[in-house]
Amino acid sequence: MAIVVGVRFRNAGKIYYFDPVDIELEQGDKVIVETARGIECGEVVCPVREVDESEVVAPLKKVMRKATEEDLKQVEENKKKAAEAYNICLEKIEKHNLEMKLIDVEYTFDNNKILFYFTADGRVDFRELVKDLASVFRTRIELRQIGVRDEAKMMGGLGICGRQLCCCTHLTEFHPVSIKMAKEQSLSLNPTKISGICGRLMCCLKYEQEAYEDLIKRVPKVGALVQTPDGSGTVMYVNLLEEKVKVKLDNENEPDLKEYDASEIQLIKDAEKQPEPEEVDMEILKQLED
Numbered sequence: 001m002a003i004v005v006g007v008r009f010r011n012a013g014k015i016y017y018f019d020p021v022d023i024e025l026e027q028g029d030k031v032i033v034e035t036a037r038g039i040e041c042g043e044v045v046c047p048v049r050e051v052d053e054s055e056v057v058a059p060l061k062k063v064m065r066k067a068t069e070e071d072l073k074q075v076e077e078n079k080k081k082a083a084e085a086y087n088i089c090l091e092k093i094e095k096h097n098l099e100m101k102l103i104d105v106e107y108t109f110d111n112n113k114i115l116f117y118f119t120a121d122g123r124v125d126f127r128e129l130v131k132d133l134a135s136v137f138r139t140r141i142e143l144r145q146i147g148v149r150d151e152a153k154m155m156g157g158l159g160i161c162g163r164q165l166c167c168c169t170h171l172t173e174f175h176p177v178s179i180k181m182a183k184e185q186s187l188s189l190n191p192t193k194i195s196g197i198c199g200r201l202m203c204c205l206k207y208e209q210e211a212y213e214d215l216i217k218r219v220p221k222v223g224a225l226v227q228t229p230d231g232s233g234t235v236m237y238v239n240l241l242e243e244k245v246k247v248k249l250d251n252e253n254e255p256d257l258k259e260y261d262a263s264e265i266q267l268i269k270d271a272e273k274q275p276e277p278e279e280v281d282m283e284i285l286k287q288l289e290d
Contacts (some may be wrong), residue, residue: 001018001021001050001051001052001053002015002017002019002051002052002053002055002056002060003047003048003049003050004018004019004020004048004049004050004051004060004092005017005018005019005020005025005044005046005047005048005049005063006032006044006045006046006047007031007033007042007043007044007045007063008042008043008045009035009040009041009042009043011168012153012167012168012170012171012172013167013172014172014173015045015046015172016035016042017051017055017056017057017060018031018033018060018061018062018063018154019060019061019062020048020062020063021062021063021239022082023065025044025046025048025063025066026044026047027044027046027047027049028043028044029043029044029066029067030042030043030044030066030067030071030072031043031044031063031066031067032061032063032064032065032066032067032071032109033061033063033064034061034062034064035061037108037113037115037142038108038109038110038112038113039064039073039108039109039110040108040109040264041067041071041074041075041109046245048106056248059083059192068220070181071109074109077104077195078107078111079107081107082105082106082107082114083105085105085114085116085137086102086104086105087138088133088136089102089105089116089133092129092132092133092136093129096126096128096129096132096134096249097131098122098124098125099120099124100118100119100120100126100145101118101119101120101151101196102117102118103117103146103151103154103155104116104117104118104155106156107261111139111226111255112139112140113139113140113141113142114133114137114139114140114141114142115142115143115144115245116133116141116142116143116144117144117146117150117154118143118144118145118146118149119145119146119147119148120145121153123290124145126143128239129143130143131282141186146200146201148198148200149174149196149198149200152165152167152168152198153167153168153171153189153195154168155168156168157197158203159196159202160193160196160202161204165196165197165246166203166204167198167203169239171203174203175203175206176289177201177202177203177205177206177289178201178289179201179285179286179288179289180207181201181205181209181212182194182201182205184212184216185208185209185212186204186208186240187205189285191284191288194288195288198290200288200289201288206247212240215240215241216240216241216245218262218263219238219243219245220234220235220238220242220245220262220265220267220270220271221238221270221271222235222237222270222271223235223271224267224268224269224270225267225268225269226245226247226265226266226267226268227265227266227268228247228249228258228260228264228265229260229264230249230251230252230258231249231250231251232249232259232268233238233247233248233249233250233258234247234248234250235247236248236257236272239255243261243262243263244260244261244262245257245259245260246258246260247259247260247265249251
């Protein structure tokens with residue numbers, strides 16, 4: 001077992017483990033640590049605890065110290081300089097006529113490196129831009145191309161639910177989301193209704209997917225031939241969440257649909273695969289997947 005403390009550097013960012021040494025740390029404390037990109041200031045989100053060695057990326061770096069008042073002032077100063085660097089970089093991008101969108105700028109705590117985050121449709125030759133920026137700031141420059149989901153996470157915003165985006169409040173990692181999930185949850189395949197502000201499928205489609213997959217195993221599909229307490233019939237409507245189905249019985253004397261619990265019926269023949277509606281453009285929908 002290894003004794004670690006969990007530190008985060010951004011809101012809803014990944015949690016990294018560090019060796020707390022003999023420093024007494026509590027959740028919410030600011031700490032100075034050494035990372036792969038230099039000295040950084042982070043926040044303790046997981047108090048000191050023991051974890052299995054397999055969860056630790058060796059070698060485990062040590063916490064250098066608790067952040068002092070001077071350290072916190074340095075962090076605020078870096079944020080001001082980053083805002084200035086953002087405007088300068090915008091000018092340089094326009095000067096070099098590069099097709100890229102600058103998203104954010106970040107100084108490392110020790111000012112040894114400036115990171116510029118951007119999005120672009122393809123590869124961008126920014127070598128001249130890097131040289132130009134290095135001559136202005138006289139320090140190491142790193143341009144990092146990110147995806148549209150990362151852009152939404154950095155920029156923030158409100159989802160169609162009216163709440164802050166999940167990616168910038170609590171999601172530490174992005175999980176694959178597919179059109180299949182939207183279909184199985186009986187959602188409209190209208191791209192504007194199932195995609196987030198990033199232009200990709202909404203992350204929340206993933207939240208209840210396991211429950212839907214479990215329900216689908218127990219409830220027959222629309223079009224399936226089933227045996228009911230009143231005879232055989234065809235499933236015409238399915239309510240997955242309540243595990244109920246409406247069946248049109250083969251008996252001509254029973255023209256109306258009858259509703260049954262999924263536990264009351266038995267599957268005789270599964271439904272044939274239904275073609276996609278003509279108004280659904282699957283090529284466009286596929287582009288929403290990440």
